[in-house]
Amino acid sequence: MVSEDGQLYTMEGIAAGLIMLLTAYLVLGSTSVYTPGDTHITDMQLEQVGSDILRVMDTPRELTGSLQPARSDLELMVNATNANGFYASYLDGYLCRTQEPLAVAKDISVGCKDIQLNASVWYVGKSSSPGSYLLPNPNAGSYSGLGPGVRVTHWIHTNWKPGGAVPSDMRTEPQELLLEVLMWKA
Amino acid sequence: MKRESGQLPVDFLVGFTIFILSLIMVANFVPSLLVGLQRTTGIDYDAVAYRTGVVLVEDPGEPAGIPIGRDPFEFSTTLDWRPWEFRDSKDQIARFGLALTRDTPNLLSINKINKFFCTTVFDDRFDSATNDYRSKLLFSSYQYGYNVTLKNISPMKPGDPGLDVSIGQPYPSGYGYIRRYVVIKQNPNATINMADPNTNSAFNARRDDQVCIIVPSRVPPLVDLTGCNQQFTIRLTGSVLYNESIGDPYKIDLQREPLVISITGLHTLLNNSDWDADPAYQYNPNWYQLANHTKGKIINTGGGEWNGTTPNAPTWATLKSVDFGQPGNFDLWSNFITNVQIANDSNPQPFPLNMNGLAVRDSLSLSMNYVDANYLGEGKDLDVTFSFNDPIPHTLIHGTYLYDYNRTNVTQPYLSTGMMEVGIW
Numbered sequence: 190m191v192s193e194d195g196q197l198y199t200m201e202g203i204a205a206g207l208i209m210l211l212t213a214y215l216v217l218g219s220t221s222v223y224t225p226g227d228t229h230i231t232d233m234q235l236e237q238v239g240s241d242i243l244r245v246m247d248t249p250r251e252l253t254g255s256l257q258p259a260r261s262d263l264e265l266m267v268n269a270t271n272a273n274g275f276y277a278s279y280l281d282g283y284l285c286r287t288q289e290p291l292a293v294a295k296d297i298s299v300g301c302k303d304i305q306l307n308a309s310v311w312y313v314g315k316s317s318s319p320g321s322y323l324l325p326n327p328n329a330g331s332y333s334g335l336g337p338g339v340r341v342t343h344w345i346h347t348n349w350k351p352g353g354a355v356p357s358d359m360r361t362e363p364q365e366l367l368l369e370v371l372m373w374k375a
Numbered sequence: 376m377k378r379e380s381g382q383l384p385v386d387f388l389v390g391f392t393i394f395i396l397s398l399i400m401v402a403n404f405v406p407s408l409l410v411g412l413q414r415t416t417g418i419d420y421d422a423v424a425y426r427t428g429v430v431l432v433e434d435p436g437e438p439a440g441i442p443i444g445r446d447p448f449e450f451s452t453t454l455d456w457r458p459w460e461f462r463d464s465k466d467q468i469a470r471f472g473l474a475l476t477r478d479t480p481n482l483l484s485i486n487k488i489n490k491f492f493c494t495t496v497f498d499d500r501f502d503s504a505t506n507d508y509r510s511k512l513l514f515s516s517y518q519y520g521y522n523v524t525l526k527n528i529s530p531m532k533p534g535d536p537g538l539d540v541s542i543g544q545p546y547p548s549g550y551g552y553i554r555r556y557v558v559i560k561q562n563p564n565a566t567i568n569m570a571d572p573n574t575n576s577a578f579n580a581r582r583d584d585q586v587c588i589i590v591p592s593r594v595p596p597l598v599d600l601t602g603c604n605q606q607f608t609i610r611l612t613g614s615v616l617y618n619e620s621i622g623d624p625y626k627i628d629l630q631r632e633p634l635v636i637s638i639t640g641l642h643t644l645l646n647n648s649d650w651d652a653d654p655a656y657q658y659n660p661n662w663y664q665l666a667n668h669t670k671g672k673i674i675n676t677g678g679g680e681w682n683g684t685t686p687n688a689p690t691w692a693t694l695k696s697v698d699f700g701q702p703g704n705f706d707l708w709s710n711f712i713t714n715v716q717i718a719n720d721s722n723p724q725p726f727p728l729n730m731n732g733l734a735v736r737d738s739l740s741l742s743m744n745y746v747d748a749n750y751l752g753e754g755k756d757l758d759v760t761f762s763f764n765d766p767i768p769h770t771l772i773h774g775t776y777l778y779d780y781n782r783t784n785v786t787q788p789y790l791s792t793g794m795m796e797v798g799i800w
Contacts (some may be wrong), residue, residue, distance in 0.1 A: 200385065204392050211396060215403045233425070234553060241556035244481050248558050250790045252625045256618075256780055283556055286528065286794060 232339050235304075239341035239370055242283040247343060264345055267310060267368060270353030272324035275308060279370070305329040305375045310351070311367040314358035321369075322356055330375070338373035420551025423519065424799040427512060428553040431523070432795060433480040436472030436487065438462070441630050441748050458631060460490040461745045465497060471512045475560055475631065479623050483793070484631060485561045488525065492540040499542050508542060513799075520544055522798040525557075532561045532789040543798070550800035560624055561789040562632045565609070565778055570640030578607065578774040579644055608775045609636055609759040610702065611746075615779050617753045625788055627780065629746035632788070636759070636778070637740040641692060644772045692770030694719070694733040697726070697741065698760045699750065705760045708750050716742045 246263040253259050260268075266275045284304065308324040332338055345368055350361045440458030459468040471491055473483040490496065497507040501520065513519050522543035531538055538559065569575050611634075616627050697717065700707035715726045719735045741759065751757040763770050778785055 200388060204388055208392065208395050208399075212399055215399055234421075237425070237428075238554055238556065241481060245556045245558055245792050248482070248624060248790065251787065252621070252780065256621060258622055258625065282528070283794075 232337055235339045235372055236341055238284065239339060239372060240343070242279055243341060243343035243368065243370065245283070246278065247345060263343075263368070264347060267324075267345055267366060268347055268349070268351045270324065270351050270355060272308075272326060275324055276306070276326050276328070279306065279308075303375045304372055305332075306370055306372045307332065308368060308370045310355075311369060312356075312359055312364065314356070315360055316358065320356055320358060322354075332371055332373050336373055338371055340369060340371050342367055342369045344368075420549075420799045421553070422551070423513070423515070424551035424553040424797045427521070427523075427799060428555050428795070428797045430512060431471065431473050431797070432483070432555045432557055433474055434470070434472035435474045435476050435484075436460075437469040438467070439472075439477060442476070456630065456748055457745050458487075460484070460487045465507060468511055471508070473557075476623060481555070481557050482624055483557050483559050485559055486632060488538070488540070488559065492525070492542055494542060501544050520547065520550075520800045522546055522550075523795070525793055525795045527559065528556075528792040528794055531559075531791050532786075535561070538791075538793060546798050547800050550798045552799075553797050555795045555797075557793050557795055558624065559791045559793050561791065562635065563627050563785050563788050564635035564637065565776070565785045566637045566639065567776060568640045569638065569772070570643045575640075575643055578776070579771055605763040605770065605773060606705075607638075607761045607763075607772045608705070609761075609778050610775050611751055611757045611759070611778045613752050613755040613757070616751070621780070624790055625780075627778075627785070627788065629743075629751055630748055634741075634743040634746055634759075634778075636742070637738065638761075639738045641735055641739065641770065641772070642737045644770050645692060691734040691736045692763050692772070694728065694735050694739065695762045696728060696732075698758075698762065700758050700760070701756055702758055705758055708757075712743070712750070714744055 243263065246266075247261045249258040249261045251259050262278065263275075265271070266278070305326075305328070307326050307329050309321045310324065311319060311321045314320045345366045346363070347366055348363045350359045350364075351366075436459045438455075438457065438459050441456040459471070462468055473487045473491060474480055475482045475484045475487075498505050499508060500506060508521060508523075509515065509519065513521060520543070522541065522545070524541040525538060526540075527538040567574060569578065611629070616629070696709075697715070698706040698709045699712045700709065709727075713726075717724050717726045717728070717733075718740045719733050720738050721740075724733055739761070746757065749755075761772075763772060776784065780787065
């Protein structure tokens with residue numbers, strides 16, 4: 190401690206350094222502004238599109254001879270547990286469909302193939318407790334839950350227990366099934 | 376500390392540091408406050424695109440037409456219940472919307488689609504102050520740019536080209552966007568081919584149907600042609616068409632779809648006896664025989680159906696009138712119905728027909744854009760009756776054809792999938 194001069198100048202320097210560090214920290218922090226509004230819109234669009242696709246797939250094309258609606262594509266696929274057919278129709282037939290001349294879907298089909306999806310079917314079992322099973326998608330991983338995901342659901346009426354690899358406690362009589370599709374960016 | 380007292384004291388340094396820190400924090404908050412404002416325009420475009428997509432895909436527009444599934448007797452019969460796509464003046468259209476009804480989101484009407492994308496009817500010019508799409512769809516004083524495109528995914532009705540329609544301008548670099556997937560309901564129609572053997576035998580009066588008044592005093596007895604009942608009726612039974620168990624996508628709803636009837640192969644029903652050309656045939660027993668002396672069946676005994684080569688074969692029939700009414704009262708509505716388009720052999724003709732009638736060689740078509748609920752609905756049947764003149768020499772058509780959900784009779788409403796894209800900027 191030779192004199193007070195050095196002490197004062199040192200403290201000023203330290204304070205200035207702290208101010209600069211804080212400034213840098215705050216400035217750097219403020220550059221990556223997260224805008225939840227954008228994410229919300231994209232999610233909303235994807236959710237709307239997913240809901241539309243399920244609705245369209247579940248619209249029978251004609252009446253039967255007894256003037257009842259024929260079975261829809263979606264009902265047939267769920268009844269047969271035709272997972273490959275479902276994902277191919279959902280993605281190639283609808284979601285990833287491009288349209289000329291517009292380079293479509295700034296928020297959807299850009300990187301459409303990057304959208305992964307898994308569908309599961311919910312039912313009420315013999316013991317009146319709900320259960321579910323997955324329509325396996327070999328091209329999709331499992332949803333980590335970290336990134337934004339979109340979930341759309343659709344009720345399907347079926348006249349009997351679906352075939353294929355389904356849980357044994359499913360009832361055999363006519364029932365309503367809830368198809369749940371989860372979509373997320375890989 | 377005497378000479379150094381002019382330098383910064385510690386308390387001042389602490390205070391100044393706190394002040395600077397506060398200033399930095401406030402300065403840091405300001406951009407965050409502006410983030411929402413900066414993003415407003417982009418988000419707004421997406422929101423407007425979404426809103427526009429909802430209006431188009433989930434709303435039937437205004438006027439929406441008479442509600443489906445409601446008893447038409449509940450509604451005033453003096454009001455105009457035509458939906459907007461059947462209105463003649465665009466001033467009567469308050470809002471565009473392509474859904475078939477309020478209860479059928481994603482199910483679009485092909486008639487609304489055709490009208491909506493008709494830019495010869497609606498003003499689609501970007502700079503126009505009277506742009507119809509801004510005033511009836513976007514609902515904003517702001518001059519949005521827009522693009523609405525609709526294409527089919529699955530094939531359209533057999534025989535129809537693919538759907539690829541759009542309005543608006545090319546997309547700029549930045550825009551709000553929504554995509555919707557839809558089902559497009561296409562119109563039913565009846566094509567009655569009289570050359571088909573089954574149809575021919577069902578509506579050929581040479582069977583047992585042709586009932587004429589006989590003049591028994593003549594030898595051989597003479598047929599009084601004026602008494603012949605040469606009528607072909609299309610019957611629309613309201614309780615069948617508007618049965619509540621029929622879902623809206625499949626319903627033949629003539630308050631939202633045109634009635635389209637096409638009769639072809641009429642030459643197969645022309646009589647091979649040219650009565651007018653040679654009156655002697657009237658007395659030739661080879662050309663008819665009588666069942667009894669009060670009423671008789673006219674049966675062609677000259678060799679069955681006309682084979683196209685018989686001499687004196689007529690080449691046309693004469694359509695005397697087209698009437699609208701109910702079973703048992705075939706011309707009840709004839710004086711009230713005017714929105715009919717009729718054509719003979721693909722030539723459009725004025726309606727009502729003139730007094731001379733209409734010469735028909737082979738085909739006859741009739742369409743009505745809209746059938747009022749006063750005439751057809753739950754409990755209300757409608758008969759469309761074609762009456763032919765000079766019956767025996769020219770045509771032998773006779774009978775009642777049911778316009779219903781029988782696929783043999785009527786080509787049912789056809790559903791195709793499609794994709795709609797809406798861009799706003």
